[in-house]
Amino acid sequence: MTISLAIDTATSRTSVALVRDGKVLWHGSQIGATDHGSVLPQLVQTALVVSAEIDQVVVGMGPGPFTGLRVGISFAQAFAWARNIPLIGICSLDAIAHGIEIDEFIVATDARRKEVYWAIYKSGERISDLAVSKPAELVSGLPFFGEGSHLYQLSQSQEFLYPDPVALVALSSNQKLHVSAPLYLRRPDALSISERSS
């Protein structure tokens, strides 16, 4: 019997779930692009009332807007460290794609600066690299899902907008999907002194 605490802050939604052997004990979420820092502890505090015993932490590693993304990862790694339990990182786009029962599609989330983070999925697997692009560059004929698809009118679907924390737990049993570092995809926005003068 394993109880997992799942956390994702890679989109404008902060999500938490408590899953025991595939069964959802509790889940909660709140939308707010700048609220992750105070919402996440509230949600986890509520989850811990349902079960204070946690065997592992699973966290969405992005890609996603950096500041919000780091809230989830830093919280998760500190929680796991204090409890001395395993921490597993999973790609947040995979946790959106997991529940979609269509053969081939694209998941796109908001990357700010009028761009989206995206990947192509086929037969339940990610078949492209993770990427960041302008929405207009994503003409494919494939159906779109994810917050970014909705934001840039690539799709009318209101489903599968955000990473599902329960899916994070389901994916965590596949070692090949484990991610050990944040998926930033972009370099820090700064020019070195030599770059600036040239």
Place this chain on the structure above:
Amino acid sequence: MKSEALVLGIETSCDETAIGIVRGRTLLANVIASSVDEHARFGGVVPEVASRAHLEAIIPALDRAIKEAKISFADLDALAVTAGPGLIGALLVGTSSATGLALASGKPIYAVNHLAAHVSVDALTHDAPLRPTIALLVSGGHSSLLQINDITGNIEKLGQTLDDAAGEAFDKIARLLELGFPGGPAIDALAKSGKRDAIDFPRGLTHAKDNEKHLFDFSFSGLKTAVARYIEATPATKKSDVAASFQEAVVDVLISKALLACTQSGIDSLVIAGGVAANSRLREVAAERAAKRGVELRIPAPLLCTDNGAMVAALGSLMVSAGASASPIDFSADSAMSVLEVAR
């Protein structure tokens, strides 16, 4: 009821990922991982670079601090973390890590003010508790003059810099003199062989017309311009004289205003903290003039003057012993947190 609380403090407001552990007023661990080298090629702290470095450094820093203090995490009575002011992305790595630790362990958490923490680190250097005091905070990030009535809950702001921080002024002049980065230690060293009265550089905001509005504020941009003009006009001048005269002007203004604040408030105690408190001439002048006025001078050990986690732990520990209530778990980090708010 234990009298000596064991507290872990987390500081990530700028470019140092720092963890400190104290027991009461005793320092047990002070681990600092700096990303300063990563910023050097950008010529200043890049917030996103700092935030990424914090996320990578914080768990190893926690491990090292626990080991250094020779305790186990379970032994801790409370956690403390810098909630502001600082870079928001950097602060959030610290506060989110702290709430993660707090919820995992059920330990109370104190979300404290970075500036108040700079002053409270005095508790680790001096045995006698801090009486009401004037505090001068001088570093690359801040230049503030505070009146500390009670470090755990009653602080007044007397003044601050209107432009550059004192440490920034040192860095800029060091660049003009081609002394490299960081500028403080380099100017301090070079000034030792120069004449302090060689050049009469301006003392910002010290004239009668400034007193009404800016009695306790600072301004260093005029001084910087004056030094630049002087170097341009007299290229043959000795660098050591420029360094010594510049340093004298900064130190003179800082200490004059700090001691004036003591006189005006009737408080006969002065704490100086922040990286610039390591400047040897500042310490010399402060000691000399404070003694003359009968003001007790308290300067923390140099390693505790720059940003560190021990100062955050120290403030947490003082709050525990003052019986202050812990912060709600959903407190938010605040890049512009006022010093009037000691904890959230």
